Amino acid sequence: MNDFGRYGIWISRKHWPDDAGQTASAAQELESLGFGTIWIGGSPPDDLLLVEALLAATSTLKVGTSIVDIWRSDGARLAASHARIRAQFPGRFYLGVGSGHAPTAEAMGELYIKPLTRLRDFLTDKLRDVPRDERLVAALGPNALAAARDLTAGALPYLMPPAHTAQAREILGPDRLLIPEQKVYLGTDRDQAHQVARRMARTYLAMPNYTKALSRFGLNPSDLTGEGSERFLDQAVIWGSDDDIRAGLNAHLDAGADQVAVQALPLDPTDHLPRSEWRRLAAILMPVSES
Numbered sequence: 001m002n003d004f005g006r007y008g009i010w011i012s013r014k015h016w017p018d019d020a021g022q023t024a025s026a027a028q029e030l031e032s033l034g035f036g037t038i039w040i041g042g043s044p045p046d047d048l049l050l051v052e053a054l055l056a057a058t059s060t061l062k063v064g065t066s067i068v069d070i071w072r073s074d075g076a077r078l079a080a081s082h083a084r085i086r087a088q089f090p091g092r093f094y095l096g097v098g099s100g101h102a103p104t105a106e107a108m109g110e111l112y113i114k115p116l117t118r119l120r121d122f123l124t125d126k127l128r129d130v131p132r133d134e135r136l137v138a139a140l141g142p143n144a145l146a147a148a149r150d151l152t153a154g155a156l157p158y159l160m161p162p163a164h165t166a167q168a169r170e171i172l173g174p175d176r177l178l179i180p181e182q183k184v185y186l187g188t189d190r191d192q193a194h195q196v197a198r199r200m201a202r203t204y205l206a207m208p209n210y211t212k213a214l215s216r217f218g219l220n221p222s223d224l225t226g227e228g229s230e231r232f233l234d235q236a237v238i239w240g241s242d243d244d245i246r247a248g249l250n251a252h253l254d255a256g257a258d259q260v261a262v263q264a265l266p267l268d269p270t271d272h273l274p275r276s277e278w279r280r281l282a283a284i285l286m287p288v289s290e291s
Contacts, residue, residue: 005036010181010261012042015271024057026273031061033282039066039261048081055089064094066156067138071100071108075126082130096156098138101207123151140213145171153177162251163217169256180252181261185239186280193239196265198227242284
C-alpha cells in the first residue's frame with residue numbers, strides 16, 4: 001500500500017508564494033531531491049488550487065492536505081475539488097481532514113461539541129464520494145485513530161512522539177497508512193533550537209487536544225505549560241548532528257510509520273519556503289532511504 005517513500009515534506013499553505021512559477025519551481029525541486037510527498041498544512045481552502053498547482057508542476061510527487069479543517073470547510077465544494085483533481089492526477093492526491101480545535105469552531109460561530117461525531121458525519125456524508133483509500137484523518141487520541149481505521153486510509157498525527165506512533169500503529173492495524181509529522185531544526189546550537197521550538201510551542205500548548213494527547217506519553221502539566229519545558233521542546237523539535245536528525249526521524253519509521261512528514265523550522269521566523277533546509281534534509285536522509 002505504501003509507495004509514498006520514507007520521507008515527505010510538511011509545509012503550511014501560508015508559506016507558498018503567490019507567484020505560480022516559484023511554486024512550480026519549489027515543487028519540482030522537492031521531487032528531484034527525492035521526497036515522496038508534500039503535505040499542505042494550515043487548512044488549505046476548499047478549492048484546493050494549491051494542490052492542483054503542485055501536482056501539475058510535477059510528475060510523480062504525491063500531494064496531501066494535512067489538514068483541511070472541517071469547521072472551515074464546505075463539504076460539497078471540497079468533494080467537488082477532490083473529484084476534479086482525481087480526474088487529472090489519479091493516485092497522486094490524498095485528502096486529509098480533521099476536527100480542528102475549539103477556537104476555530106467558535107470563530108466560525110459553531111460550538112465545539114462532539115467533534116469526533118462531527119468528523120465522522122463529515123466523512124460519511126459530505127465526503128461520501130471520496131474513495132476511502134484517498135482520504136485520511138488527523139488523529140491523536142484512541143477514538144480518533146479508530147475512526148481513521150474504520151473510515152479512511154489512515155492517520156496523520158501531528159506533534160506526537162514515536163511512542164504515539166507505536167500506539168497508533170497498534171490501533172490502526174497493519175493495513176492503514178500512518179504518516180506522523182515531525183519538526184526539525186537543522187542546527188547544533190541548543191539555545192537556537194529551543195528558540196525555534198518555543199516559537200512553535202506557544203500556539204500548540206494552548207490547545208487542549210494536543211496537551212491531552214501529549215500527557216499520555218510521559219509529559220506532565222509543567223512540561224506542557226506556556227512555551228513548554230526543555231524536555232518537551234527536545235521531543236517536539238529534533239535538532240543536532242546529521243546523525244541525530246536521521247535517528248530522530250527514523251524513530252517514527254521504526255515505531256510503525258509508513259512515512260514521516262518532516263517540517264523544517266528555520267531560525268528566521270519569516271513566512272517563506274525553507275528551500276535551503278529542504279536541500280540539507282535531502283543530503284542527510286536520501287542516502288539512507290536509498291540503501
